[in-house]
Amino acid sequence: MKPTLSFFFVFFCFSTLLAQTDYYYPERGVDWETRSPREAGLKATALQEAVNYAETHEYSGPRDLRRAILKGFEYEPYHEILGPVKKRGGPAGMIIKDGYLIASWGDIQRVDMTFSVTKSFLSTVAGLAADRNLIRNTSDPVHEYIWDGTFRSEHNQKINWSHLLQQNSDWSGDLWGLKDWADRPPREGGIDDWKNRKLVEPGTVMEYNDVRVNVLAYSLTHVWRQPLPTVLKTHLMDPIGASSTWRWFGYDHAWTTIDGYKMQSVTGGGHSGAGIFISAEDMARFGLLFLSGGSWNGEQLISEEWISEALTPSTPNPNYGYMWWLNQQGNRHWEGVPENVFYAAGFGGNFIVVAPDQDLVMVLRWLEPSEVGNFVREVFKAL
Template sequence: MKKIVKYVLLLLILALVYVVYANYPRLDIITGFSAKSVCSCTFEAGRDLKSIEEGDNDIDMVNYANNKINFEEKSVTSTVFGFKLRKAVYKEGVGCVLLPENSTNEKQKFFKPKRKISQINLPYPYGILPQKDTIFSNINYKVLDMAVENAFDCEGEIQKRTRAVVVLYKDQVIAEKYAKGFSRETKLLGWSMTKSITSAVLGVLEKQGKISLNQNKLFKEWENDDRSKITLNNLLQMNSGLEWVEDYNNISDVTKMLFLEPDMTEVQLRKPLIGESNNSWNYSSGTTNLLSGFIRNQFKTNQEYLDFWYAELIDKIGMNSMTIETDLAGNYVGSSYSWATARDWAKFGLLYLHNGNWNGEQLLNESWVKHATTPTNGSNGEYGAHFWLNAGGKYPNVPKDLFSCNGYQGQHVFIIPSKDLVIVRFGLAENPEFDVDTFLNEALSAIK
C-alpha cells in the first residue's frame, strides 16, 4: 500500500513538474493577468478575492495562480507554484498598474487626472436625480422582463454568466437586472469596449479642429518609410497594413503587450508594414494603444493628456464612475482597461445614439458618428471605426443599423438607432454560450 502511495505521489510531482515546464514561458503572462485582474477588481470594483478567483480568474492556467492582497499597500502579488512573481499596484485615478517581472517597487511618479465632477440636478441620464419613470404604451413589459431574465443563468447553471443588463428606450431605463454580488453601483471592466472610448476622444479632438481623419505622417518614427502614408483613418478602421497578432490563447503580440510591456503605445509603433493600407483589415489592440500615444502627442504635458479624456468627454456625459487605467509609462490603455457602472456605460451609448449630441451640446461631429458606423473595407460589414457593426447581418434577427462597443467575454453596449434603443450587457461568456442574436431579438420583440 505504501509503495502505491509513493508511486501516486511521484506521478503527481512529475505531472506538476511537466505542467510548470510546459507552461513556463507563459507564466509571466499568467501571473501578470492574475495580479492585474485581482488588483483592479479589488480596488476599482470593491469585490472580494473569492468572487474574483471563481469568476474573472476562472480561466485555464490563470486559475493556478496564488494571489495575495496587501490592503495597506493597495497591491496584489501573484505566482504559480512560487514561480514568476508579478505585482500590480493601485494608484488613485489611474487604477492598477502591472509592474515588471519580479519587481516589487514602482520607481516612477504617477500622475492622476484632475477631474471636475458636476452634480447636475437633472434626472438620469443627464443628472444625478432618479429618472422620471414613464410607462410606454408600445412596450410589453412582461415580454421585456422575460427577455432580460433569459439573459441570466438559472439557479445552479454556469453558462451565460451574465452580470448586468440595462435597457434604455427613448433615454429611459425600461429594464435592468444584476447577478448576485453586482448592482447598479458596481464598476465593471469594459475590456475592448475601451477602444470605442478612445475613438470618441479622437472624435472630440476632430470636433475641436485639432486633428483630421485623412492626416498622415503620424509619427516621427515612420518618416523615412512607407508607414508615413498610413492615415489616422486607417488606424481607426484597423486597416493600416501593420503587422499584428491578436491571440489571447497563446503568447502573441496582444498578450505580450498587455502583460509584459511597460509602454503599450510603442508595440504597434515598432511593427513593420506587411499589407496595403485600406486593404488589410486586421483587428489590433496594439493599434488602439498606438492611437492613445497619438493622442498623447497632441499635448505638451502628460497632465494635459490625462485630464482631456475626462474633461472633454467622460465627465461631460456624466460617466463619473469611470476610470481608465494607465500602463507603467502613464499612457491610458485605450485598448482594454476601463471601468464604469453599467448605467454609465449606457450613457456612452446614448451619446452615439444621438449622433454625438449630449443634452444639447454637440461633443462629436455627426459626420464622426457616421464614419464610425460605416463598414471598413475587408470587414464584411462587421467593423467601422473602432465600433462593431451589424451591417453584414452577423445578427440575422436584429436590425442592420445596430452598432456596438464589444469587449472580451461578452461585454457590449448595443446601439440601435431605428429602435431608439441602447442595450448594455456585461458577463463572462459570449457566443455560443451567450446567444447575442436571441437575446437582442427577444428584447426587441417587446417593443412594437
C-alpha cells in the same frame, strides 16, 4: 474627414432621426427616471424574457479576471498582465428607451473592467480631436503629427488615422515592450513565420490587434498634449453627467513626457490589464449620447459628422467602423436585427448596443459573448 456615399447615407439617417426624437437625459447623481414597458410601448412579458436570458447566460469564464485573461490569451507568446485588473461582478445590464430606463438587472452601479468597449471611447477621443481640428483629416498620414520614430519606417509612413481607427493599418513595431506580431497571432504556423511575414498595404486587411490600438492611444495623447482620461472627462463624461467612479488605466510602465510633464499612455483594451473600468450606468450614458447623434440635452458634444464617419463600414470589414461594430451583412451580422444597429464589444461579454430606429440602448455586463445576438433579438420581440 473624407466623405463617402456611405458617409452621407449614415449622416442623412441620423439627421432625420434626430429631427423626430426628443430624449430624456438623466442628471448627474440622481436616480435614472424609469418608464414601465407598457408606457414605453413594449410588451412587458417579452421584455422580462430578454432580461431572464441575460441573467441565465452569464459569461462562462471565472470571475477572477486575472485567471480569465491569462487563460483567454495563453496562446500569445510573451503574454503577461501589465496593468490593473479587478475581479468582476455577476450579470448586469440596462435597457433604455427614449432615454428612460425600462429594465435593469444586477448591480448597475458596480465598477468593472470593460475591456475592448474601451476602444469605442478611444475612437471618440479621436473624434473630439477632429472636431477641434487637432486632426485636420483622418486621411492624413499619422507621421505628420507624430515624428518621434513611431511611424518612421517606409511601411508605417503610409498609415493614416483612418487605418488606425479601423484596425487595418498593419503597423509594424513594438510599443511598451510588446511586439505587434505577438498580439493575437494566427494559431497555425510558427512564431518565426509570423514575425517575419510580409506586411500588407494599410487599409486592405483588418486585424484586431491591441498593440496597434495602443499606438493610436499614444498618438492621440501627443496630439492632445494631455492625458486621454482628462480629455474624456472634460469634454464628454462630465457634460453627460457620468459619475466620478470610472477610471481609464494604462500599463504600469507606459509613460511618456510631453511639455515637461510625465503622462500615462492609456490602453484601448484590457487583455494585458488596464483599459476603462466603469459602471453599467455610465456606459448607458455614453450609449445614449451616440443614440442622440452626439447631442446631450441640447448641447452638441461631438459632431454628427464624426459619428456618421465613425459608423461608416470599412472596406476590409463591413462589420467595423471606427472601433464600433456594425450590424451590416458580414461575419458579425445578427439576422432579424436592423442593419443600422451598432455596438461596442469587450472580452467577457461587455456590450453597449445602440438601435437608432427603435430609440434603444442596451448595456450588458458579463453575458456569454456568443449570446449577444440572441439577447438583442429577445429585446426586439418585445417591441
